[in-house]
Amino acid sequence: MMSELPPEFIVKIDYDRCRRCKRCVMNCSFGCMQFKDRVVPEHKNCVACHRCTTFCPESAITITSNELAYKENANWMPEIRKNILKQAQTGGILLTGMGNPKPYQILWDHMLIDACQVTNPSIDPLREPMELRTFIGRKPDRLEFAHNKDGEIDLVTELQPQVKLDVPILFGAMSYGAVSLNVHRALAMAANRSGTLMNTGEGGLHKDLYPYAGNIIVQVASGRFGVHSEYLNTSAMVEIKIGQGAKPGIGGHLPGEKVGEDISKTRMIPVGTDAISPAPHHDIYSIEDLSQLIFAIKEAVDYTKPVSVKISAVHNVAAIASGIVRAGADVVTIDGFKGGTGASPMVIRDNVGIPIELALAAVDQRLRDEGIRNNASIICAGGIRSSGDVAKAIALGADATVIGTAALVAIGCRICQKCYTGNCAWGIATQKPELTRRLDPQVSAQRLSNLLTAWSLELKEILGSLGVNSIESLRGSRERLRGIDLDEQTLKLLGIKPAGVGQ
């Protein structure tokens, strides 16, 4: 059937400037830039990944949206009509990549942070000690001490395994398969350099990354790809993935296009087949079953590592999180509905789940009310865009935060949302060797480390202005947040006062 889709973008070549070096043609992985005596763009194929504009030495390329592709209509927006046309043509589920792009209210941008003036002095973070160190894991209800036979005081309480983070920011779970091995390398190197963790996602761990075990969270998801005892033990922490913010409640298919020889080996599935992740873990139909898997993992790692359970932020998230903690998890990771994905049905990504801000506030409050907040750390993911978001998340109750999309943007991602095609021009969400080699793991690791360094400095500035000298003092301190332009119910759910109200 002939496609009736108008081009989404128009690629303009300034032929006065173009030297016909063909660099744009070589860089375009979506078949848009073609050379017929001169560069001729096939507008229909452009996805606005900006690879060509970035690499054109003459800045001769501009990409604009195809303004009047659809006649203006405030109800039947271009995207709605584009989707209908696509589905009329194919009869298929609309697939998409990256996080929810819809203009839902971003609650981070409706929260303001306090600062000290006169009575409680602020601190100069550049010249005075400022602590971002965070320990992730189950904390005891109380600490007990006793004198030993030499008369010294010993800690009697047996501590549960903890993971030390130098910055309260981890890299999000992105599987080897969804992203390239070079991306995994870069994330592992950067995590190692910055004293934090990367997360394998559900596609297993390539042997090249084994030396970074101390900086890796290994994931156990419903497809159980690449899960074996060595994998579980090559880690700082193990995570059971129940859900993902971008696609709560559904499984996934890594498209066969991305399953080459190497992915086939790590995942143990045939080359070229779709890697199917079932919607549920078929050994978990209840909190009791979850507990069974948590302890199966603890047995396999001999109780030496914390076990995290990752869930999507859904309506009943607080009760679910309580069950997770009671089931024996040491960490609860909550992923909000703006979290990214390599591939998700659009209808799920854009319409299912709740914002992380509300989910985080609800979970922290529920665990406090039940007196079990110390039993697990809370890690908050899905839509963290800046150090300001990190500070607000920690004030709302998170122990640490996760960046996925922000990390990818740091290494080149232009959020063109075509991850599921396997054609990523930036060498990130692809397995094609000619594309993956575009991403230099060393350079990318440096960029990721730089980002974490920058955010750490900013977090310290925020802490200093708040007059506290450790991130621990901000954790769960909602009194230091105020809401702006929020209704009463939302303020109540977030547990914060409106701006303008003092103590």
Add this chain to the structure above:
Amino acid sequence: MVMEIDCKGMYYKKLNKMIRDAIDKNETEFILHNINGQRYIGNGINEKIKITINGVPGNDLAMFMNGPSLIVNANGQDGLANTMNAGEIIVYGSAGDVLGYGMRGGKLLIRDNVGYRTGIHMKEYKKQVPVIIAGGVAGDFCGEYMAGGVLVLLGLDKDEDTPIAGDYLGTGMHGGVIYIRGEVEEHTLGKEVSVLELNDKDIKLLKKHLGEYCKHFGLDLEEVMSKPFIKLLPVSSRPYGNLYAY
């Protein structure tokens, strides 16, 4: 030396720790008496030890197991061979649901019946191919999402009216093979599988695995092979390739 443990009233944590500690001291064979529902026996063990289990072991027997041989002189519960990598489990009885979930290698031989979702999402890579053989019948969703491996149902001693497998047999299957001794009704099949006749290679493979199976359970291979088998294979390696609008 064989280490014998009386497991009466013993919590699984203590039992499994005892086994792990003994393995560190080079113990290679264990006999567990009075087992009654202790979970995770054999979990994550990488050494080629032998464990004989007298009594019904609890869920997730041999989860993440990578090498040992287990003999269960009773029925098994749910989740045997969950995400197992290598080794062998022989069950002198029946076993419960979700056997061999995501199994990556090794063998699970069961004398009698198996529950729902047997062999779900089994995998394989080149020569590492997991095998599950059940002597009786299986519940619904047998071989669901199978991406690899060999799954055999024998239906020995079953009533004529009892189907050898439940509904949705092989649903979502995109790799591996299921052999069935006897027939299955078309409507019980998942839409991703088709029924085929066996070729010489299949017969050779079956004889190899069933020869071993028969030896363990005192059966006559020729008698087991005398009834015709059918083979279920996935129709496509990409059952959902056309599901999406790109």
